Amino acid sequence: MAAPRIPNLNTLRRGRGRGRGGLRGVDDNGTRTTGKDRVVQGTDNDASVSRLSAVELGYLDDPYATALTDPGNATRRLPIINRGTYVRTTAIDQLVAQFLGPYSPDATHKKQIISLGAGSDTRVFRLLASRQPSDLVYHELDFAVNTTAKIHAIRSTPRLQKALGIDSSSQDVTVSEAGDSLHSSSYHIHPLDLRSLSSSTSPEILPSVDTTLPTLLISECCLIYLLPTEAVEVVSFFTERLFPPTTPLGLILYEPIRPDDAFGRTMVSNLATRGIQLQTLHKYATLKAQRTRLHEQGFVSGQAVADIEFLWERWVGEQEKERVSRLEMLDEMEEWQLLARHYCIAWGWRDDAAAFQGWTMLQAQPGDV
Numbered sequence: 001m002a003a004p005r006i007p008n009l010n011t012l013r014r015g016r017g018r019g020r021g022g023l024r025g026v027d028d029n030g031t032r033t034t035g036k037d038r039v040v041q042g043t044d045n046d047a048s049v050s051r052l053s054a055v056e057l058g059y060l061d062d063p064y065a066t067a068l069t070d071p072g073n074a075t076r077r078l079p080i081i082n083r084g085t086y087v088r089t090t091a092i093d094q095l096v097a098q099f100l101g102p103y104s105p106d107a108t109h110k111k112q113i114i115s116l117g118a119g120s121d122t123r124v125f126r127l128l129a130s131r132q133p134s135d136l137v138y139h140e141l142d143f144a145v146n147t148t149a150k151i152h153a154i155r156s157t158p159r160l161q162k163a164l165g166i167d168s169s170s171q172d173v174t175v176s177e178a179g180d181s182l183h184s185s186s187y188h189i190h191p192l193d194l195r196s197l198s199s200s201t202s203p204e205i206l207p208s209v210d211t212t213l214p215t216l217l218i219s220e221c222c223l224i225y226l227l228p229t230e231a232v233e234v235v236s237f238f239t240e241r242l243f244p245p246t247t248p249l250g251l252i253l254y255e256p257i258r259p260d261d262a263f264g265r266t267m268v269s270n271l272a273t274r275g276i277q278l279q280t281l282h283k284y285a286t287l288k289a290q291r292t293r294l295h296e297q298g299f300v301s302g303q304a305v306a307d308i309e310f311l312w313e314r315w316v317g318e319q320e321k322e323r324v325s326r327l328e329m330l331d332e333m334e335e336w337q338l339l340a341r342h343y344c345i346a347w348g349w350r351d352d353a354a355a356f357q358g359w360t361m362l363q364a365q366p367g368d369v
């Protein structure tokens, strides 16, 4: 389909009361959206509300979160949830920073990030705002209903456009007629059901991905919603079909774990009452299983896994811990530890390419529980 230029990024304002929910029901390019899919698409709202809560309370410095969260949904999360959001975000930020290295406008140092199920994540804005002219190409993939909402927010928010280095007069941006895909020199939004990658052999399914650039795949609580076979096939699409073995390729996963203890069972049944099923949770239930997964999918170098409790203890400096601890009273330390042990970040890369060597300096959790 032809992708006309954005006529004027600023003319489309967000209508009153037209939240993200108002866009539900838009079908993804040719694929049927089921009730289950709608529930999965709606999990993005949970993520963005949690992000906004952590930002408003001072955990995270993120000037873009407000523009990407429906104000009608804004809610203050529990202190343990805010701390969890803080640790998960800053830990992934550290891995991403190590991958990107110091800013370099030199085109020969360009790198690429592909975020699976990016939803209304703000990382792209935070990164591109400080890396112009950009040494980074950032791709986001999600269902069309979520990409449409994000593009709508971008079109109506000059702050987001500025961060991306685009504005109303920019010649560099194209948006599809349906408003669900966006392409610019350093940012691409693809409306796509990831499951369609399982059967795809064509790189055309992801236009503008450069298969020669050192690339980092991120699944921040996304692949967990797919069937185990589908989740494997999605990653295999990138490792076996899209990127040649010569391209440095890394993977970061953020997922819940340990569903079989009392806390884990409660977590699963609470989500089930909302129709949310974490389909790969039992297959990758432990730190060890996550590590094996990385290995089996070809991320054999420097793989490491750490739960959120470990990352809070070891990756957050003492001064920063004090600052964060002062933000809100956390009376139930035990509850925090329980929650934090049930989420992990796993990362690894395909070979020992220089692009990922910084990761070896980041401490991971020894052994497994």
Ligand SMILES: C[S@@+](CC[C@H](N)C(=O)[O-])C[C@H]1O[C@@H](n2cnc3c(N)ncnc32)[C@H](O)[C@@H]1O
Pocket: 040, 041, 042, 043, 044, 047, 048, 116, 117, 118, 119, 120, 121, 141, 142, 143, 146, 192, 193, 194, 195, 219, 220, 221, 222, 225, 226
């Ligand atoms: C819990 S949200 C996380 C959003 C974002 N990664 C973050 O951390 O803020 C999960 C996201 O994955 C997306 N997702 C799940 N399954 C998907 C699929 N099969 N195809 C495309 N996106 C999917 C959902 O639509 C949703 O936006």
